[in-house]
Amino acid sequence: MQTLNSILNHSHSGLRWLVLLFLLLAIVNAFTAKSFEKKHKMINLFALITVHLQLVIGLFQYFLSDKVKFIDGWMKNPLLRFYGMEHLVGMLIAIILITIGYSKAKRRENYTDKFKAIRIFYTLGLIIILLFIPWPFRSILGGGWF
Template sequence: MYPILLAIHSLIRWLVVISLFVAIVNAFIGWFKNRQFRNKDLAIQRIAVEVAQLQMLIGIILYVISPVVRYFLTHFKEAIKLREIRFFGLEHITMMLTAVILITVGSSVSKKKTNDLEKFKTVAIWYTIAFLIIFSSIPWQFSPLTSRPYFRAFF
């Protein structure tokens, strides 16, 4: 089960990055062009939230069953000094939970705005901050923190 969930989690990260990027671009365009906030804009925003929350759910399940995290928690004094173990045991989950909370709160705050310009502005700011956190906390192949392949196999 762990390898399959890990592969799914790796695949969904692309959906998170793409949906969040689309939502951010859409929000900035709406904000700077002073567009009316339409159902399409709400749908784009909602898709980004739901994909991020799905990824978070899978990530939490992985965190609970991960052998890397198990090692981190049971050998904390030694593991905290090991870059890769610390990244997955502490840093990755902390940053990703923070980002998903920002996305969720940003979406909620924007829905309460009565002005279309404020809705776009709120989404643009909150989602951009979350995107930067997510992008910096994904274990890309080029990451100096720790690296993983761009796509994982399902076996």
């Protein structure tokens, strides 16, 4: 169980960089591109897939991690509250926003409307993700860079 937990932790931690990269690329495209091409669609899709992968891995970790424990007073403990509630709720909201953005962009006809949906929903999602990542400088949360 410890090995599985460690594999999941490293995948979840490393995958964050792909999430950030694809979201950033999708947003830059949405602000700069002059037509909606296949490569733009693929980057929007990769961003969607990587956040959904994080959700699946995260759900397993939620049940395996020793940072998620609903013991007496867990809400008063910053580490247990972060992983038991804040990280989960924040990331769920971000993933929902990104999913809405992707499907709106897919259904819209012209490229300005497609990119508008990505600009709004992916940017909001990215900001929320950045806020709820347990960055190493938030030392109490015990997160790493990879």
